[in-house]
Amino acid sequence: QSSVTLFGIIDTNFGYVDNTNAAGDSKYGIGTSGNATSRLGFRGVEDLGGGLKAGFWLEGEIFGDNGNASGFNFQRESTVRLSGNFGEVRLGRELVPTYRKVSSYDVFGQVGIGMFQGWSNWAGVGTADANGYRQSNIVSYYTPNFSGFTAGAGYGFDEQATGKEGRYAGAFGAYDNGPLSVALSFDRRNVGALGAGTKDNLTVGGSYDLSVVKINALLQQAKYKDVGAASGKYNSYGLGLTAPVGAGEIKAQYVMYDQKAIDSKAHQFALGYVHNLSKRTALYGTVAYLKNKDASNMALQAKQVSTTGPGAGENQTGVQLGIRHSF
Amino acid sequence: QSSVTLFGIIDTNFGYVDNTNAAGDSKYGIGTSGNATSRLGFRGVEDLGGGLKAGFWLEGEIFGDNGNASGFNFQRESTVRLSGNFGEVRLGRELVPTYRKVSSYDVFGQVGIGMFQGWSNWAGVGTADANGYRQSNIVSYYTPNFSGFTAGAGYGFDEQATGKEGRYAGAFGAYDNGPLSVALSFDRRNVGALGAGTKDNLTVGGSYDLSVVKINALLQQAKYKDVGAASGKYNSYGLGLTAPVGAGEIKAQYVMYDQKAIDSKAHQFALGYVHNLSKRTALYGTVAYLKNKDASNMALQAKQVSTTGPGAGENQTGVQLGIRHSF
Amino acid sequence: QSSVTLFGIIDTNFGYVDNTNAAGDSKYGIGTSGNATSRLGFRGVEDLGGGLKAGFWLEGEIFGDNGNASGFNFQRESTVRLSGNFGEVRLGRELVPTYRKVSSYDVFGQVGIGMFQGWSNWAGVGTADANGYRQSNIVSYYTPNFSGFTAGAGYGFDEQATGKEGRYAGAFGAYDNGPLSVALSFDRRNVGALGAGTKDNLTVGGSYDLSVVKINALLQQAKYKDVGAASGKYNSYGLGLTAPVGAGEIKAQYVMYDQKAIDSKAHQFALGYVHNLSKRTALYGTVAYLKNKDASNMALQAKQVSTTGPGAGENQTGVQLGIRHSF
Numbered sequence: 001q002s003s004v005t006l007f008g009i010i011d012t013n014f015g016y017v018d019n020t021n022a023a024g025d026s027k028y029g030i031g032t033s034g035n036a037t038s039r040l041g042f043r044g045v046e047d048l049g050g051g052l053k054a055g056f057w058l059e060g061e062i063f064g065d066n067g068n069a070s071g072f073n074f075q076r077e078s079t080v081r082l083s084g085n086f087g088e089v090r091l092g093r094e095l096v097p098t099y100r101k102v103s104s105y106d107v108f109g110q111v112g113i114g115m116f117q118g119w120s121n122w123a124g125v126g127t128a129d130a131n132g133y134r135q136s137n138i139v140s141y142y143t144p145n146f147s148g149f150t151a152g153a154g155y156g157f158d159e160q161a162t163g164k165e166g167r168y169a170g171a172f173g174a175y176d177n178g179p180l181s182v183a184l185s186f187d188r189r190n191v192g193a194l195g196a197g198t199k200d201n202l203t204v205g206g207s208y209d210l211s212v213v214k215i216n217a218l219l220q221q222a223k224y225k226d227v228g229a230a231s232g233k234y235n236s237y238g239l240g241l242t243a244p245v246g247a248g249e250i251k252a253q254y255v256m257y258d259q260k261a262i263d264s265k266a267h268q269f270a271l272g273y274v275h276n277l278s279k280r281t282a283l284y285g286t287v288a289y290l291k292n293k294d295a296s297n298m299a300l301q302a303k304q305v306s307t308t309g310p311g312a313g314e315n316q317t318g319v320q321l322g323i324r325h326s327f
Numbered sequence: 328q329s330s331v332t333l334f335g336i337i338d339t340n341f342g343y344v345d346n347t348n349a350a351g352d353s354k355y356g357i358g359t360s361g362n363a364t365s366r367l368g369f370r371g372v373e374d375l376g377g378g379l380k381a382g383f384w385l386e387g388e389i390f391g392d393n394g395n396a397s398g399f400n401f402q403r404e405s406t407v408r409l410s411g412n413f414g415e416v417r418l419g420r421e422l423v424p425t426y427r428k429v430s431s432y433d434v435f436g437q438v439g440i441g442m443f444q445g446w447s448n449w450a451g452v453g454t455a456d457a458n459g460y461r462q463s464n465i466v467s468y469y470t471p472n473f474s475g476f477t478a479g480a481g482y483g484f485d486e487q488a489t490g491k492e493g494r495y496a497g498a499f500g501a502y503d504n505g506p507l508s509v510a511l512s513f514d515r516r517n518v519g520a521l522g523a524g525t526k527d528n529l530t531v532g533g534s535y536d537l538s539v540v541k542i543n544a545l546l547q548q549a550k551y552k553d554v555g556a557a558s559g560k561y562n563s564y565g566l567g568l569t570a571p572v573g574a575g576e577i578k579a580q581y582v583m584y585d586q587k588a589i590d591s592k593a594h595q596f597a598l599g600y601v602h603n604l605s606k607r608t609a610l611y612g613t614v615a616y617l618k619n620k621d622a623s624n625m626a627l628q629a630k631q632v633s634t635t636g637p638g639a640g641e642n643q644t645g646v647q648l649g650i651r652h653s654f
Numbered sequence: 655q656s657s658v659t660l661f662g663i664i665d666t667n668f669g670y671v672d673n674t675n676a677a678g679d680s681k682y683g684i685g686t687s688g689n690a691t692s693r694l695g696f697r698g699v700e701d702l703g704g705g706l707k708a709g710f711w712l713e714g715e716i717f718g719d720n721g722n723a724s725g726f727n728f729q730r731e732s733t734v735r736l737s738g739n740f741g742e743v744r745l746g747r748e749l750v751p752t753y754r755k756v757s758s759y760d761v762f763g764q765v766g767i768g769m770f771q772g773w774s775n776w777a778g779v780g781t782a783d784a785n786g787y788r789q790s791n792i793v794s795y796y797t798p799n800f801s802g803f804t805a806g807a808g809y810g811f812d813e814q815a816t817g818k819e820g821r822y823a824g825a826f827g828a829y830d831n832g833p834l835s836v837a838l839s840f841d842r843r844n845v846g847a848l849g850a851g852t853k854d855n856l857t858v859g860g861s862y863d864l865s866v867v868k869i870n871a872l873l874q875q876a877k878y879k880d881v882g883a884a885s886g887k888y889n890s891y892g893l894g895l896t897a898p899v900g901a902g903e904i905k906a907q908y909v910m911y912d913q914k915a916i917d918s919k920a921h922q923f924a925l926g927y928v929h930n931l932s933k934r935t936a937l938y939g940t941v942a943y944l945k946n947k948d949a950s951n952m953a954l955q956a957k958q959v960s961t962t963g964p965g966a967g968e969n970q971t972g973v974q975l976g977i978r979h980s981f
Contacts, residue, residue: 003934003981004660006331006369010383010407012418014466021488029484030418030464040369040385042660042694044981046934054935054979056664058694058716060726062385066463067402067420072387075721080664080979091666091684091977093721136720137684139668157683159959161675280330280373281381305486323418325381325407327330327371333658333696337710337734339745341793348815356811357745357791367696367712389712393790394729394747399714607657607700608708632813650745652708652734654657654698 008040012064013322015302019310030065031305034112034320035284038062055081065304087143093136097152098170098185105205105218107240107251113288113300113318114270116255118220118236125227126191127166135168148177163194182206197227216240232261248275264294280326290316335367339391340649342629346637357392358632361439361647362611365389382408392631414470420463424479425497425512432532432545434567434578440615440627440645441597443582445547445563452554453518454493459528462495475504490521509533524554543567559588575602591621607653617643662694666718667976669956673964684719685959688766688974689938692716706738719958741797747790751806752824752839759859759872761894761905767942767954767972768924770909772874772890779881780845781820789822802831817848836860851881870894886915902929918948934980944970
């Protein structure tokens with residue numbers, strides 16, 4: 001019996017986005033991860049007896065359009081774990097606990113042109129992980145499920161000789177019961193010179209399944225403090241619907257980004273359809289429209305085709321048609 | 328039942344090449360991919376019913392001499408596929424259809440010091456893929472086999488906001504029947520500033536198996552247009568023989584490179600022997616001689632030992648002795 | 655039956671080191687490879703009949719704290735092998751024969767804050783491999799075991815057009831019989847401009863198992879010659895003890911580094927405990943103290959937390975608490 005499971009997803013699509021720069025040029029080509037992030041991973045679990053288990057998870061992103069021109073790594077997740085009646089403790093690099101659960105209320109699964117973009121490095125300060133998805137050097141803890149209640153917390157070390165730039169701390173709580181699901185999370189990152197500034201993310205999300213349609217909501221505030229001109233708030237409000245239709249699913253989502261720090265708003269509308277050819281394979285299509293107002297210069301996330309903004313106050317339309325294959 | 332097949336080849340050799348620079352210095356050491364390109368890959372196929380199949384292929388090169396000092400990636404192939412009675416459609420990065428079949432008439436399999444070098448970035452314009460082997464952002468289509476006839480076509484997106492540098496389009500047709508095999512391919516790449524120039528590759532190849540010996544021929548023209556001083560033609564003419572001897576195979580090939588753009592010729596002679604220890608493992612040896620005339624400064628391809636030219640009009644001799652192990 | 659074995663280790667820890675720079679700052683965070691080097695690999699063996707076997711080994715390091723931020727490669731080992739009654743021949747990149755066996759007398763297994771640091775690029779001349787662990791472009795030979803006697807030799811090609819910088823040559827012999835194990839190795843590397851200088855490593859080690867405790871000794875001289883001011887000797891003397899206690903093992907080691915080239919000494923004391931949760935999984939803890947004298951500025955090796963010196967003549971204390979999980 002092997003102690004390793006090899007797994008992955010390849011999601012590749014035709015993508016089109018107009019107004020990909022201030023000159024108004026459009027781009028089209030082969031993009032990746034329109035329905036799920038392409039990945040390759042190795043994971044395993046060992047039963048140590050007495051309810052105790054050890055495990056590991058190594059997972060890296062795949063860029064199917066160019067064969068990972070920048071090289072392959074395991075930055076999606078690299079953890080070693082111990083779990084038991086007490087819950088689970090993990091060490092390494094992974095999605096932060098304050099993202100893992102609450103991000104599930106984005107009906108586009110945090111990928112592609114329809115995705116909720118509240119998690120972003122809005123003010124451009126801090127490390128690459130300041131977008132809020134993942135953290136290196138993190139220890140995290142997840143509780144067992146108590147009648148639908150779950151919770152978790154994490155601490156990411158800054159590993160600085162002086163200061164605390166890159167440090168992370170956060171916690172979440174969630175409740176799932178029948179058709180209802182809700183979650184709340186809060187985290188803080190130390191950003192800027194010596195980590196003297198902070199980026200706080202407060203997120204609340206929920207869904208209710210009416211069987212013919214499932215309603216999702218996601219509200220988030222990203223607040224930058226003590227980082228000079230970059231200080232300020234970015235509020236994101238998302239409302240999404242999913243509805244099963246035969247072998248497929250229709251998805252629709254509206255997100256409003258109230259970028260108070262720059263006194264500007266943006267509106268994102270997305271409609272998608274996923275057609276399952278099997279449990280492992282699906283075809284999908286998404287259209288999205290992003291309306292920037294005033295100084296806002298947000299972009300649709302058509303990975304590996306275009307992710308750059310149209311210019312302040314300009315709009316962007318995008319299409320993705322692709323295939324997702326899991327193994 | 329696992330949905331993934333893990334596969335690969337390690338091919339490592341002792342290599343020697345004289346005249347590796349204008350000073351006439353020779354080089355020797357441990358090289359890679361003398362008989363087949365060293366690789367590691369993951370692939371799988373899923374039966375979707377009704378003759379339809381989904382699949383994926385991830386494959387990266389292995390440099391056994393230094394452990395992939397520049398990192399591991401999947402630039403040899405990263406595709407997701409759908410196939411059925413209609414043929415096969417692939418998305419991602421891979422060998423272009425105009426190379427895959429017709430390159431098979433090189434008796435040295437496009438590796439090592441004996442290889443046919445018509446596919447090269449002769450004029451040094453365009454992206455790394457301008458050598459003509461592979462293409463990122465490509466969609467390709469392969470027909471089913473109709474009584475020996477097969478064909479395919481591909482289109483590689485440039486993904487430029489302005490211009491079309493890096494765009495690829497090409498098609499091939501082939502016929503295999505008993506001892507006879509022939510193929511023809513044509514492709515165009517947009518190269519140079521904004522892709523205003525073109526590199527066209529026209530290739531025809533064939534083989535005839537006389538049982539005691541198999542005769543191979545490969546003729547190719549690479550034509551650069553509208554790229555200033557780099558414009559011009561490069562014609563390559565190859566003639567190869569293979570003959571089974573016991574558990575092994577003898578290979579011999581002559582290639583003449585008529586570099587019309589620089590009004591210079593080069594002649595390459597190669598002799599090789601492959602001794603199979605099993606279906607998976609072989610020992611091999613190759614000797615090759617490259618005769619540059621006038622301004623020609625071509626080099627023998629002793630990967631990871633020496634691939635640099637001896638200087639205009641100078642000659643080069645090379646030897647590779649190695650082992651190829653598949654898994 | 656698959657021809658490939660997928661294997662690996664993830665070893666992640668909490669690490670702390672004081673005096674990590676001249677300002678006396680301490681560092682703490684998530685480190686890697688405190689008890690064994692984290693790795694992911696693919697290997698296989700094929701029986702060719704008649705006692706002959708072919709095989710391969712691809713293995714790369716895993717940095718579980720950041721998911722291999724610098725990319726994944728196979729620089730730990732990339733070899734193809736042939737073995738039989740004559741012994742084994744290997745081609746590629748791997749641990750040099752003069753390190754493989756004799757380094758086993760370091761009771762901390764050449765990882766973490768307790769490790770014997772004789773193998774180092776003391777004078778800072780030569781390539782990255784001048785630390786003495788590994789070599790690219792190497793061919794090596796290992797004898798069969800003759801009643802406890804084993805030996806091996808290797809030659810690493812420099813692959814230079816002129817000069818011989820990076821060349822390696824070395825051999826070892828060893829004897830294992832019941833409680834006794836001894837080994838001796840010598841190697842030479844060509845370092846500095848054109849490889850005109852040399853770095854010689856002479857190492858002798860041994861262990862004796864008294865059942866309740868096992869005594870290990872490791873003596874090494876690294877001698878730099880003809881590299882100007884960097885010439886000189888570095889002698890390292892290690893004495894280690896291991897003792898099984900229940901499901902675990904206690905380890906203690908003292909190493910004295912007599913850096914004659916800079917007329918300075920350093921003393922390293924380490925104490926560790928490994929608690930096995932299963933054959934595959936263990937928890938561990940190590941404390942270490944490094945006392946630099948005069949111009950010595952050595953550092954404890956708390957990988958991915960701190961490996962920098964405290965300043966000349968300053969001391970360093972470190973702690974590692976971690977988990978090692980093999981698959």
